[in-house]
Amino acid sequence: xxxxxxxxISGRTTQQGVGLEEGKTSxxxxxxxxxxxxxxxxxxxxxxxxxxxxxVSNENGSVVLKWKKTDGLDSGxxxxxxxxWANQLFGYETESTGMPWFKGIPALIEGESKENMLxxxxxxxxxxxxx
Amino acid sequence: xxIVTDIVCPFCGCxxxxxxxxxxxxxxxxxxxxxxxxxxxxxxHSKNRLNSPTIDGxxxxxxxxxxxxxxxxxxxRRPLIYGLSSTECEAIGKAVEISELTGGVIDNTSSVxxxxxxxxxxxxxxxxxxxxxxxxxxxxxxxxxxxxxxxHLRHLLRxxxxxxxxxxxxxxxxxxxxxxxxxxxxxxxxxxxxxxxKPNKDFELLQALSAAVRGYEVPDVAGVSKDxxxxxxxxxxxxxxGIVFFGLGLTQxxxxxxxxxxxxxxxxxxxxxxxxxxxxxxxxxxxxxxxTVTTWQTGYPYAVDFSRGYPRxxxxxxxxxxxxxxxxxxxxxxxxxxxxxxxPANVVRELAKIPVITLDHKISPTTxxxxxxxPVATAGIEGEGTAYRMDGVPxxxxxxxxxxxxxxxxxELLDMIIERIGGKR
Numbered sequence: 001x002x003x004x005x006x007x008x009i010s011g012r013t014t015q016q017g018v019g020l021e022e023g024k025t026s027x028x029x030x031x032x033x034x035x036x037x038x039x040x041x042x043x044x045x046x047x048x049x050x051x052x053x054x055x056v057s058n059e060n061g062s063v064v065l066k067w068k069k070t071d072g073l074d075s076g077x078x079x080x081x082x083x084x085w086a087n088q089l090f091g092y093e094t095e096s097t098g099m100p101w102f103k104g105i106p107a108l109i110e111g112e113s114k115e116n117m118l119x120x121x122x123x124x125x126x127x128x129x130x131x
Numbered sequence: 132x133x134i135v136t137d138i139v140c141p142f143c144g145c146x147x148x149x150x151x152x153x154x155x156x157x158x159x160x161x162x163x164x165x166x167x168x169x170x171x172x173x174x175x176h177s178k179n180r181l182n183s184p185t186i187d188g189x190x191x192x193x194x195x196x197x198x199x200x201x202x203x204x205x206x207x208r209r210p211l212i213y214g215l216s217s218t219e220c221e222a223i224g225k226a227v228e229i230s231e232l233t234g235g236v237i238d239n240t241s242s243v244x245x246x247x248x249x250x251x252x253x254x255x256x257x258x259x260x261x262x263x264x265x266x267x268x269x270x271x272x273x274x275x276x277x278x279x280x281x282x283h284l285r286h287l288l289r290x291x292x293x294x295x296x297x298x299x300x301x302x303x304x305x306x307x308x309x310x311x312x313x314x315x316x317x318x319x320x321x322x323x324x325x326x327x328x329k330p331n332k333d334f335e336l337l338q339a340l341s342a343a344v345r346g347y348e349v350p351d352v353a354g355v356s357k358d359x360x361x362x363x364x365x366x367x368x369x370x371x372x373g374i375v376f377f378g379l380g381l382t383q384x385x386x387x388x389x390x391x392x393x394x395x396x397x398x399x400x401x402x403x404x405x406x407x408x409x410x411x412x413x414x415x416x417x418x419x420x421x422x423t424v425t426t427w428q429t430g431y432p433y434a435v436d437f438s439r440g441y442p443r444x445x446x447x448x449x450x451x452x453x454x455x456x457x458x459x460x461x462x463x464x465x466x467x468x469x470x471x472x473x474x475p476a477n478v479v480r481e482l483a484k485i486p487v488i489t490l491d492h493k494i495s496p497t498t499x500x501x502x503x504x505x506p507v508a509t510a511g512i513e514g515e516g517t518a519y520r521m522d523g524v525p526x527x528x529x530x531x532x533x534x535x536x537x538x539x540x541x542x543e544l545l546d547m548i549i550e551r552i553g554g555k556r
Contacts, residue, residue: 007330009313011379012282012414017142017168023179024472024495061476072315077330079314083472084496090475095387097250098242098434098450100475102383104313104331124499127471127479 001110002046006038006078008056008107010086030120033083035066036109039075043067046111055113056080056089058106063088064117078109084123138529140169141217141511144413144521145262145283145290157532159512166284173512179493181506182535193505193537197544200464200488200503201551207462207486209438210235213242213451214468216415219516219528222541223417223424226466227435229545232552236436236460237429238451239421240414240468246446247382248411249422249432251391258398260374260408261522262289267296268406271370273309275394276333276380277412280317286412291376292321307366311336312380326363329354331385337393340364344400368404375409413521416511420519455481464548465489466541467510471496490541507541508534516542 019029036056038048048054054067056078063085073079080086082102089107090100118126138150152173153161162173184196191199204210212230215223216239223239230237241249265272272291279286287293295302310319311326311333319325328336332353339352343364351357367373375398381390394409401407413419422432429435431444447453451470454460455478462485471479472495479500486502489495492513498504508514511528519525534540539547 009330009384011278014167014281014284017282018171021142021168021171022175023493024469025179025493072319074314074327077314084476087472087474087479088476092452092456092475092478094447094450094452096447096453097387098246098446098452099383099387100243100452100478101385102243103380104384120496121499123476124471124496127476127496128483128500130480130483 001112003108003110004042004045006042006076006107006109008058008078008080008089008105009103010080010082010090011103013081016081016083025120033081034085034117035068035080037068037070037073037079038109039073039077040069040071041075042078042109043069046109048111052112053115053117054109054111055115056107056109058089058108060091061088064113064115066117067111078107084120135529135531138531139511139518139526140165140172141416141518141528142169142172143283143416144419145286146416146518146520146526147285147289148526152531154531159531168284176492176509176512181491181494181498181504184506185504187502196503196505197547197551200505201548203462203486203488203502204229204233204464204548205552207233207235209460210462210464211451211454211460212237212464212466213470214240214466215421216240216418216468217510218467218541219417219510219514219518220420220424221516222466222510222545223421224428225542225545225549226464227425227428228549229464229552230435231437232549234438234440236434236438236449236454237425238435238449239418239425239433240473241418241422241433242446242450242452243473244379244414244418245382245411246433246450247388248391250388250446251395255392255395255399257395258402258408259410259522261524262520265374266290266294266299268298268372269374270299270305271307271309271366271373273311273373273375274318274322275311275375275377276384277376277378278312278316278318279376279412280321282378282414283412309363326355326359333381333384333390334386334393336360337390337397341393341397341400344368344397344404367401367407370405370407373401373405373407376412377409378412410522417518419521419523420517420525423519423523452478461485463487465497465501466545467491469495469497471500490544505544506538507544508538510541513538514540
């Protein structure tokens with residue numbers, strides 16, 4: 001399977017804001033936060049087709065996501081909107097500031113992932129059981 | 132049908148105060164002047180509501196849920212009281228009272244947004260202004276690690292880039308807008324200049340700019356050429372009224388508070404030449420109020436521990452992420468926030484081990500994980516109160532609709548919990 005190393009950032013988007021105001025349990029919310037944005041050359045390196053899922057992992061965890069192409073990102077940088085999916089990849093180290101490292105962390109992207117995406121309910125259940 | 136004007140929007144730190152709602156049969160049928168997110172908030176506020184108090188997901192009476200909440204808090208050795216950025220100031224005051232009563236820790240969402248900003252400002256001070264002054268006077272606006280076109284949708288229109296004010300009647304034409312970011316955001320696309328910087332290199336670029344403003348030659352830094360740095364330094368020095376609006380691109384990347392420290396020092400340096408200011412782009416609509424109320428009641432803006440009976444402040448120790456990661460709290464009261472969606476997953480797994488009480492208007496991953504969930508009236512739609520804008524200006528939120536029968540505000544519910552805890556001690 002093809003893999004690339006990226007610097008990962010997370011952040012707010014308008015659609016994420018619109019979705020969360022409809023409700024965290026709404027489809028609009030899930031759709032607004034369950035994907036990763038990649039530069040087109042990175043998507044090519046991974047051999048991605050539109051319908052493929054990608055697996056993103058690092059020392060904190062891993063998550064399966066949809067992906068979207070964007071020209072706003074340089075090759076080697078990937079973006080995920082804030083949310084329960086992105087949060088699988090962040091750690092608790094705050095270097096005594098209280099703030100975890102939500103932007104600029106290393107991650108590995110693999111495509112095409114054979115694993116399924118988790119639903120919001122499944123994420124909540126996995127967190128509840130400590131998995 | 133009733134039309135209400137001058138409504139303050141309870142979504143982001145812009146607190147736009149010019150909204151107009153059409154109300155029919157206790158329902159908002161139209162909203163004018165709202166951005167896409169605000170429109171979603173007003174028009175969808177009745178969707179996906181938490182429709183009953185619950186214990187372990189089972190519907191119970193309000194009395195029973197409040198008793199359970201008070202039981203958890205009064206038997207806890209050190210509860211965490213967290214959230215507070217999306218409710219009004221009176222509720223925040225009540226939350227401080229509960230922290231003191233229970234010997235707990237009170238923290239708000241600035242912990243994971245502009246906490247590092249507060250740390251830096253406490254060290255090196257702040258050159259601040261109101262958004263009205265920016266609108267009336269600014270000719271150079273720099274968005275650094277912030278993206279208002281996605282996160283603060285009407286900021287450019289009402290307060291910054293496009294706004295027309297007393298001495299800025301030509302609006303966008305006479306303003307120069309710069310975006311500094313690691314990616315070409317929509318804000319970068321509409322700016323006059325986009326300065327692309329390498330990830331985690333903001334501190335270095337800010338320091339290089341300070342040196343350039345002082346007149347030193349600088350090399351290429353952070354992927355930005357020396358010519359571009361010198362040009363930017365000159366542009367900043369020659370502005371009549373410049374401002375940096377910085378966002379989480381600075382607080383959540385490597386360096387955290389040191390990045391803000393460097394930004395403040397750059398602005399201080401620029402004030403030897405001209406008028407220059409900086410303002411954090413606060414996210415949730417009353418996160419600035421959470422800092423303000425907590426400060427006037429305890430002396431500190433967030434991360435305040437009452438375990439010795441008096442307030443102590445130590446971000447990095449009494450901040451929610453650190454407390455949960457180290458297993459140092461044994462219960463949590465979450466008000467108007469959804470940490471299960473906003474904290475790193477391995478921190479949420481720790482939160483899931485302790486009893487959680489959540490006050491929210493909608494179903495969220497946090498209410499799903501909670502031992503006790505209490506529905507509330509939506510502040511700014513079903514309940515009034517005060518909120519603080521990103522520049523520290525307090526504005527009054529409106530009550531437009533009656534909440535469902537029996538649904539109380541955050542402040543009312545917290546008061547009922549306080550009464551019960553008082554009775555148990």
